[in-house]
Amino acid sequence: MAPPIPEAGPEMMTGVIAAIAAFLTISILLGFFMRKKAKSFEEWLVGRRDIGPLVTGFALVASYLSGWAIFGNAGLGYAYGWSGSWLIGTTCVAGTALCLVIGYRMRKYVALGVRTVPEMLKVRFESRMVQALAGLAMIILLIVYSVGQYKAMATVWTITTNTSFFGSLLATAILVLVYLIVGGYTGTQWVSCLQGILLTIVGWTLGITALIWAGGPTRIAETIGMQVFTAPGGTQTQIPLKDYTLSLSPPEGLAFPGVDYVGVTAAMFMFLFMATGFPHNIARFLGTRKITKREYWVMLLILIVGGLTPLWIGVVGFAARTVWGDVLMATDPPIYGDSAAVYASISAGGIPLASLFAASVFAASVATIAGMVMIMATNITRDLIHNAYPKTSPKKLLWLTKLMLIPFIAIPLWWTFTSPPPILSEFMAGSAVAQAGIFFFVVGISMYWKRATKWGAITTIIYGLILTLLNPNAYGKLVGLYHWGYWALLLMFGSALTYFLVSLVTKPLPEEKLKKLFPKRKS
Amino acid sequence: MTLRNVKETGMSKIHCLLAIMILCIILVPVIAYLIGGWYAYWGHVLLAIIFAVLAVFIKTQYYWEED
Numbered sequence: 001m002a003p004p005i006p007e008a009g010p011e012m013m014t015g016v017i018a019a020i021a022a023f024l025t026i027s028i029l030l031g032f033f034m035r036k037k038a039k040s041f042e043e044w045l046v047g048r049r050d051i052g053p054l055v056t057g058f059a060l061v062a063s064y065l066s067g068w069a070i071f072g073n074a075g076l077g078y079a080y081g082w083s084g085s086w087l088i089g090t091t092c093v094a095g096t097a098l099c100l101v102i103g104y105r106m107r108k109y110v111a112l113g114v115r116t117v118p119e120m121l122k123v124r125f126e127s128r129m130v131q132a133l134a135g136l137a138m139i140i141l142l143i144v145y146s147v148g149q150y151k152a153m154a155t156v157w158t159i160t161t162n163t164s165f166f167g168s169l170l171a172t173a174i175l176v177l178v179y180l181i182v183g184g185y186t187g188t189q190w191v192s193c194l195q196g197i198l199l200t201i202v203g204w205t206l207g208i209t210a211l212i213w214a215g216g217p218t219r220i221a222e223t224i225g226m227q228v229f230t231a232p233g234g235t236q237t238q239i240p241l242k243d244y245t246l247s248l249s250p251p252e253g254l255a256f257p258g259v260d261y262v263g264v265t266a267a268m269f270m271f272l273f274m275a276t277g278f279p280h281n282i283a284r285f286l287g288t289r290k291i292t293k294r295e296y297w298v299m300l301l302i303l304i305v306g307g308l309t310p311l312w313i314g315v316v317g318f319a320a321r322t323v324w325g326d327v328l329m330a331t332d333p334p335i336y337g338d339s340a341a342v343y344a345s346i347s348a349g350g351i352p353l354a355s356l357f358a359a360s361v362f363a364a365s366v367a368t369i370a371g372m373v374m375i376m377a378t379n380i381t382r383d384l385i386h387n388a389y390p391k392t393s394p395k396k397l398l399w400l401t402k403l404m405l406i407p408f409i410a411i412p413l414w415w416t417f418t419s420p421p422p423i424l425s426e427f428m429a430g431s432a433v434a435q436a437g438i439f440f441f442v443v444g445i446s447m448y449w450k451r452a453t454k455w456g457a458i459t460t461i462i463y464g465l466i467l468t469l470l471n472p473n474a475y476g477k478l479v480g481l482y483h484w485g486y487w488a489l490l491l492m493f494g495s496a497l498t499y500f501l502v503s504l505v506t507k508p509l510p511e512e513k514l515k516k517l518f519p520k521r522k523s
Numbered sequence: 524m525t526l527r528n529v530k531e532t533g534m535s536k537i538h539c540l541l542a543i544m545i546l547c548i549i550l551v552p553v554i555a556y557l558i559g560g561w562y563a564y565w566g567h568v569l570l571a572i573i574f575a576v577l578a579v580f581i582k583t584q585y586y587w588e589e590d
Binding site: 221 | 547548551552555556559560561563564567568570571572574575576578579581582583587588
């Protein structure tokens with residue numbers, strides 16, 4: 001007989017709060033210690049360029065593993081079975097390796113005074129306009145990304161503390177604010193490294209525990225093979241979950257990436273490009289010291305071990321589906337299948353593992369929201385205001401940055417409050433495609449392709465943002481764009497085409513200026 | 524062997540490795556369609572790891588850059 005869906009008691013609540021408090025304390029102490037060591041604000045942002053491969057590797061794992069990977073993947077596995085794998089990201093290691101190969105050159109720009117990704121673009125193209133536009137694009141895309149993080153943490157809080165979902169959203173916003181006030185947001189490489197290690201250990205442990213709890217891989221495969229798709233809300237269909245595609249009915253069903261192999265292809269390219277395209281990922285290399293070839297391999301090993309974490313979370317979803325069937329698709333609105341990871345962590349691992357998992361979701365989502373809020377606020381002050389009015393005093397800029405934290409906490413909170421996404425990872429993939437399509441080329445390729453021009457970058461950002469609005473779940477329906485796969489391919493490869501074509505027909509920077517940005521190769 | 528020959532051999536090796544990397548991507552949906560289940564799930568990981576190792580190998584072996 002299947003174990004009942006667990007209910008959280010006071011012990012659970014205490015365990016969760018204690019685990020989160022412990023993580024918060026360690027983060028604050030580490031952040032405080034590193035801040036004390038730094039001689040200036042800028043040094044604190046990127047360190048002294050002395051960060052080694054272990055810390056950079058795990059920090060990269062932490063910035064890559066958001067609420068989507070450490071939490072939402074279970075919802076995908078639970079709701080969609082094998083066809084959820086495409087958004088779980090079974091090939092994500094390939095993408096993070098590309099980020100490792102491409103991103104290392106960011107170091108070159110730190111020596112030229114760069115501290116943020118938009119600033120890197122200003123230096124690369126000698127254009128304040130590219131910097132401002134990239135800052136604006138990041139704000140729009142990160143707001144969408146933050147909505148998913150809110151849902152992740154609020155879900156954990158709802159289930160483990162028996163608070164209402166909307167109350168939990170408010171609690172999440174307060175936690176973000178506390179995290180920002182006490183300085184945890186500093187997210188120095190060391191704090192991020194700690195997060196990366198925690199997420200990897202908990203993700204692997206929970207995945208393996210859930211696999212055993214559900215009766216092993218054979219039983220999971222057999223049970224999923226016999227189940228059918230149930231929509232959020234509880235409406236059952238006759239569509240079997242046994243395949244790697246799920247033929248949901250058009251037109252709404254076409255918005256699911258795993259609906260056919262066009263969507264699958266688009267999802268694969270999204271994972272290939274997005275690790276490099278995420279500005280918060282590639283920025284990790286700003287503080288890295290010069291590393292040897294052997295250390296490069298060490299970083300790859302870390303990325304492989306950490307990169308398997310999202311897959312283990314996907315396994316948790318499969319396990320929950322095996323044990324409880326489709327029951328969760330009809331319960332806890334608007335959480336639905338996204339609750340699979342929390343219930344499975346309680347049922348399979350008891351209070352200790354469930355508390356650690358809650359702390360991990362806290363690390364992945366609250367810390368990520370805090371980091372993103374900081375990035376967005378800095379985008380406004382450093383990339384827009386300071387860009388347009390360079391004489392603005394640093395004191396004013398600092399105050400403005402602090403003021404900007406409030407709207408950037410409130411906007412995604414309001415969004416999640418009024419229109420929470422039924423499956424959070426599916427929602428976040430919309431923003432991920434845009435970040436992949438725009439920034440993989442504008443940031444990643446521009447570091448290696450001398451012929452890239454500012455007009456190539458500008459038109460790519462504008463094109464990418466317009467296509468983002470045409471997401472099938474947003475305004476795409478108005479122009480007949482119902483299919484997620486076609487939309488994502490149009491965004492990513494349209495961005496590539498725009499970037500290369502416009503760059504080729506416009507004038508690049510003079511050779512003598514490019515020399516300092518493009519080091520000579522040593523075979 | 525002339526310098527030109529050495530360079531050409533290096534380039535053909537890189538092309539060969541790139542072809543394997545492309546194959547790793549193409550095989551992902553193929554094994555999902557033909558095999559499915561857990562074999563496809565972890566098979567994707569294996570292909571992604573091969574892709575990753577080759578990408579880093581090309582970088583460290585042929586495109587290493589000093590400060």
